[in-house]
Amino acid sequence: MKYIDTIASDVNDLAFELTLMQTKRLVENFGRGGHYNLNFSIPPIVTHGGDDSNIEYNVIYNYGLNAFSYSSTGAPLFDAKLTMHHVKAKLTIPDGGRVAVIRLKERCDNKNGVQDFGDQIYTDHWLFISNTPAVAYTQPSPVNSLGFDYRFDTSDGSQLYRRDVTGGFTPYGGTSGTNALFNQTGTSLVFNSFDDNNKANLKILGDRLITALHAFSVSRWAVNVPISNACVSCSEFGGGYASWVLPTVIPNAIPIYDARSEDDVSWIDNVYDYIVNGNRHGDVDPFIPPYPEATEIEDYKTSQKLYISQNSKTNNKYSFEFLNADYNKLDQINRDQYACYVYYNHLNDVKKTSQPAPVVTVNEDITTSTDDYIAVSYLGWVDQTAEDAQTSGAFKVWYKYRKDSNVGIVVDRVEWLEHPWEAGGRVCSRTILESGEQVYTSPISGETMTIIYRAINMDDIKADFTDDDDNEDDATGTDVTIPTGRGIGTYLISEAQLTAINAKLWSYDWAQFFKSSTINPVQCVISCKSIPFAAEAAGSEQIVIANMFTDVNASRVNPSFRSGTGATLSVTMPSYNGDFTDIEHVRVHCYLPYIGWVDLPASEVISRRAKLDVGLSANTKILTFRYLADLIDGTCTCIIAVNGTERWKFDGVCGVDIPVTSDNHTNAINNAMHAGLQTALSLGSAVVGGLTGNGMMSAGGIVSAISNVPNAIPTYSYSSSASPSGYINAAMNSHIMLVIERPNVKYDANTVRRLGKPCHKVLPLGSLRGFTKCGAVRLEGIDATPEELALIAAGLERGVIL
Amino acid sequence: MSSLSLTIYKCTSPDSALDKALEGAISFNGVLKHACTITAPILTIARPNNDYLVGYNYAYIAEFNRYYYMTVTLEAGGTATLTLTLDPFMSFRTGIRAQTLYVERQENIYDPYFHDDAVAIAQGSIIDTVDVGAVGTTRNIYITCVGASQEEPTSEE
Numbered sequence: 001m002k003y004i005d006t007i008a009s010d011v012n013d014l015a016f017e018l019t020l021m022q023t024k025r026l027v028e029n030f031g032r033g034g035h036y037n038l039n040f041s042i043p044p045i046v047t048h049g050g051d052d053s054n055i056e057y058n059v060i061y062n063y064g065l066n067a068f069s070y071s072s073t074g075a076p077l078f079d080a081k082l083t084m085h086h087v088k089a090k091l092t093i094p095d096g097g098r099v100a101v102i103r104l105k106e107r108c109d110n111k112n113g114v115q116d117f118g119d120q121i122y123t124d125h126w127l128f129i130s131n132t133p134a135v136a137y138t139q140p141s142p143v144n145s146l147g148f149d150y151r152f153d154t155s156d157g158s159q160l161y162r163r164d165v166t167g168g169f170t171p172y173g174g175t176s177g178t179n180a181l182f183n184q185t186g187t188s189l190v191f192n193s194f195d196d197n198n199k200a201n202l203k204i205l206g207d208r209l210i211t212a213l214h215a216f217s218v219s220r221w222a223v224n225v226p227i228s229n230a231c232v233s234c235s236e237f238g239g240g241y242a243s244w245v246l247p248t249v250i251p252n253a254i255p256i257y258d259a260r261s262e263d264d265v266s267w268i269d270n271v272y273d274y275i276v277n278g279n280r281h282g283d284v285d286p287f288i289p290p291y292p293e294a295t296e297i298e299d300y301k302t303s304q305k306l307y308i309s310q311n312s313k314t315n316n317k318y319s320f321e322f323l324n325a326d327y328n329k330l331d332q333i334n335r336d337q338y339a340c341y342v343y344y345n346h347l348n349d350v351k352k353t354s355q356p357a358p359v360v361t362v363n364e365d366i367t368t369s370t371d372d373y374i375a376v377s378y379l380g381w382v383d384q385t386a387e388d389a390q391t392s393g394a395f396k397v398w399y400k401y402r403k404d405s406n407v408g409i410v411v412d413r414v415e416w417l418e419h420p421w422e423a424g425g426r427v428c429s430r431t432i433l434e435s436g437e438q439v440y441t442s443p444i445s446g447e448t449m450t451i452i453y454r455a456i457n458m459d460d461i462k463a464d465f466t467d468d469d470d471n472e473d474d475a476t477g478t479d480v481t482i483p484t485g486r487g488i489g490t491y492l493i494s495e496a497q498l499t500a501i502n503a504k505l506w507s508y509d510w511a512q513f514f515k516s517s518t519i520n521p522v523q524c525v526i527s528c529k530s531i532p533f534a535a536e537a538a539g540s541e542q543i544v545i546a547n548m549f550t551d552v553n554a555s556r557v558n559p560s561f562r563s564g565t566g567a568t569l570s571v572t573m574p575s576y577n578g579d580f581t582d583i584e585h586v587r588v589h590c591y592l593p594y595i596g597w598v599d600l601p602a603s604e605v606i607s608r609r610a611k612l613d614v615g616l617s618a619n620t621k622i623l624t625f626r627y628l629a630d631l632i633d634g635t636c637t638c639i640i641a642v643n644g645t646e647r648w649k650f651d652g653v654c655g656v657d658i659p660v661t662s663d664n665h666t667n668a669i670n671n672a673m674h675a676g677l678q679t680a681l682s683l684g685s686a687v688v689g690g691l692t693g694n695g696m697m698s699a700g701g702i703v704s705a706i707s708n709v710p711n712a713i714p715t716y717s718y719s720s721s722a723s724p725s726g727y728i729n730a731a732m733n734s735h736i737m738l739v740i741e742r743p744n745v746k747y748d749a750n751t752v753r754r755l756g757k758p759c760h761k762v763l764p765l766g767s768l769r770g771f772t773k774c775g776a777v778r779l780e781g782i783d784a785t786p787e788e789l790a791l792i793a794a795g796l797e798r799g800v801i802l
Numbered sequence: 803m804s805s806l807s808l809t810i811y812k813c814t815s816p817d818s819a820l821d822k823a824l825e826g827a828i829s830f831n832g833v834l835k836h837a838c839t840i841t842a843p844i845l846t847i848a849r850p851n852n853d854y855l856v857g858y859n860y861a862y863i864a865e866f867n868r869y870y871y872m873t874v875t876l877e878a879g880g881t882a883t884l885t886l887t888l889d890p891f892m893s894f895r896t897g898i899r900a901q902t903l904y905v906e907r908q909e910n911i912y913d914p915y916f917h918d919d920a921v922a923i924a925q926g927s928i929i930d931t932v933d934v935g936a937v938g939t940t941r942n943i944y945i946t947c948v949g950a951s952q953e954e955p956t957s958e959e
Binding site: 488491492493494495498524525526527529530531532533534535543544545554557570574578579580581583584585587593594608609611613614616623625627629656658734736737738739740741742743744745746747748751752753755756757758759761762764765766770771772774775776777778779780781782784785787788791792796798799800801802 | 816912
């Protein structure tokens with residue numbers, strides 16, 4: 001295993017990007033204004049600005065098109081409580097330098113035992129620390145001695161602000177200091193040496209990050225790529241920056257230290273020991289970078305990452321339908337005290353609804369935008385599986401204390417990439433094609449944006465970048481084809497051709513021919529059926545019956561025993577309550593045309609939502625219905641697959657006999673008279689007109705009756721255990737229908753607060769908040785009497801509010 | 803009998819809360835009324851300023867380093883008897899937080915796909931209908947016939 005200090009030459013200039021979001025909890029903990037403004041901008045962008053209307057939790061940043069926006073008074077206002085910061089930085093690492101990664105865990109916390117909404121949100125984030133040489137600057141008071149308390153503004157070339165003890169910001173004066181964790185050099189953010197001077201600062205930094213709601217996020221990072229080359233994305237607020245730069249070389253592994261537990265502070269010493277001395281004890285596992293080691297863009301195809309870019313007022317409108325009363329449209333909702341997050345994990349839905357649309361305007365004032373747009377860019381989508389994809393998706397967030405809402409993307413289940421802001425409206429999104437070509441979509445007025453989508457297929461071979469070429473994707477089994485030649489043939493014929501063949505079979509000439517034979521001509525016709533599926537035609541040729549030309553040319557069908565196109569449908573299954581009730585109390589009834597009603601197990605067909613803090617990834621179920629028809633005997637089979645895996649097979653009858661052959665002639669007419677005519681009663685004179693004077697029905701008459709059936713498809717179907725004839729099936733609903741019975745669940749947030757929900761995990765109580773009920777309690781390390789320990793154990797088993 | 807350093811509070815937190823919200827602290831000394839355990843001591847106090855101690859339901863004894871639920875019995879002569887019952891949560895909250903235990907139910911960390919009897923399900927189902935789409939709406943006639951031989955077909959002429 002290689003650590004970064006052994007391959008330092010590969011990781012010079014580790015560029016990365018991070019997001020800071022700060023919460024009220026953070027403010028309360030530190031009793032300050034609560035603004036940790038770290039808006040490094042390379043090239044100069046960002047800083048402070050935005051809405052100064054003094055609304056609590058107002059956004060005071062504004063990615064303002066390379067402008068440094070002050071309030072109307074011209075002075076930066078940092079009194080408002082900050083919600084988010086975005087940082088781009090380049091970590092310069094010399095040869096032999098060491099980089100450690102600290103894994104943090106953000107959490108939406110209770111406040112004094114009161115929680116406005118239900119769930120806490122846990123997400124892993126990463127902090128990179130290195131031992132690069134210090135860049136000195138003024139040493140502020142200890143609590144302020146973190147880079148997060150500094151704002152660099154390059155709009156005027158050199159200003160560096162730090163927050164002083166009065167809460168204001170004063171320009172950086174350029175004097176030296178040693179305790180800061182990192183600093184700015186030119187257009188780069190440079191980490192200072194990690195030593196005893198700033199060791200305590202790192203602890204403070206970690207504490208702040210850990211206690212923040214969305215404290216710290218390194219969303220993308222790269223090496224050897226000038227940060228100024230980072231592409232841009234878009235914003236619904238009016239410009240800004242954010243995007244990613246792809247690494248060319250990245251290390252295999254960097255030691256990682258787990259700082260996710262509030263109670264465990266040993267990680268800071270371990271990090272220090274590694275950075276200063278190179279000792280790697282205490283690292284929990286190697287940090288696997290977001291991208292696998294790769295030097296060619298082709299190699300990224302193995303990436304499991306997927307990105308979605310949001311576009312603004314340009315293309316690919318996505319219709320948000322959030323406000324269904326029962327939130328059926330929402331895949332996952334997370335709420336905390338400050339915001340409501342809605343995740344769109346169903347990428348197929350995004351894909352389906354994000355059709356190319358004309359670009360209306362360019363550089364529109366998107367601050368006034370009321371519509372939201374999402375375009376999808378895939379990175380590594382080639383071998384994306386449905387399960388992988390469902391950990392990603394778009395999200396929308398409404399802030400409780402803000403007037404606006406944001407749209408963002410979820411990169412994967414531990415990282416989420418927020419606010420792909422647009423700078424100047426130049427680039428809306430990026431798509432990496434299978435060929436490796438990167439397509440940047442640039443909206444031009446009147447232009448039709450084309451985002452290349454790729455269905456999330458079910459390829460079972462990871463290294464195989466071609467969809468639908470695996471056995472799992474394709475039709476299983478081998479098509480049975482009648483050998484060509486004069487043996488047996490199946491032909492697609494028209495009604496007129498049928499009439500012509502019928503006439504030929506019973507013509508005088510043929511009758512004379514068969515007089516000398518021992519066979520009846522109709523014995524040479526094995527089957528003649530009306531089938532509701534199209535088969536692949538192999539070319540036109542003259543139909544030969546009993547080794548005699550019929551003078552009728554028709555398309556020979558190849559293969560002979562199965563249907564071709566137009567017989568496959570799919571549907572993305574919903575997730576209703578996102579819990580066990582979806583499995584235990586949902587009944588899924590499925591009507592299959594030509595087959596009847598079947599029941600499907602909810603546990604296998606209802607989609608599941610993610611709950612990442614307990615390791616549950618979303619699992620969207622896509623049902624695919626594929627029909628196969630036997631063109632000779634008229635039977636059909638519907639094969640139902642779940643996410644590409646065939647699970648069930650149901651048989652039915654779809655063919656309708658046309659009485660040409662001797663074998664089915666009598667049966668066909670009987671069926672037509674008894675079953676078909678009943679249908680005909682509702683079809684008016686359609687069939688009546690086909691009856692002959694002696695009460696028999698001609699082939700042409702039956703064909704006419706059948707051809708009228710689809711015009712009278714009823715809107716509902718009924719269930720029958722019998723095997724109906726093809727006549728009846730033809731008259732039934734031709735739509736695959738799902739009737740889903742779901743429970744009327746009465747959720748009550750107060751119940752959850754008082755009783756919790758099933759957890760069944762062994763967890764440190766110090767990491768939990770809210771109602772907690774333990775089982776099989778065995779206490780250790782508490783200095784109490786046996787009687788008191790018994791009381792504690794009993795209390796924990798009854799439930800405690802942490 | 804030696805006196806104990808007693809602080810009494812008004813506690814509004816539920817018993818099941820690990821951390822109790824305490825207010826209105828009053829500190830004074832009390833003496834054990836008779837022999838008792840550390841988990842359920844009974845103390846006699848002189849009511850400060852002849853206060854009736856209305857609303858006070860919680861106490862802390864410094865010598866025991868423990869918190870207690872408290873019941874006040876007013877006595878004649880400006881005294882009161884405080885019947886205390888140990889609050890194991892508040893008294894040992896630091897140690898409790900340090901425990902790693904099997905958690906059966908939790909308010910925030912839970913697996914929603916575990917069966918939960920606490921979920922209320924009303925009678926009657928909600929019916930949703932999903933139209934997946936139509937299949938087999940086009941009728942095609944297929945005829946399968948036998949040519950009878952591999953020889954050149956017979957002409958009618």
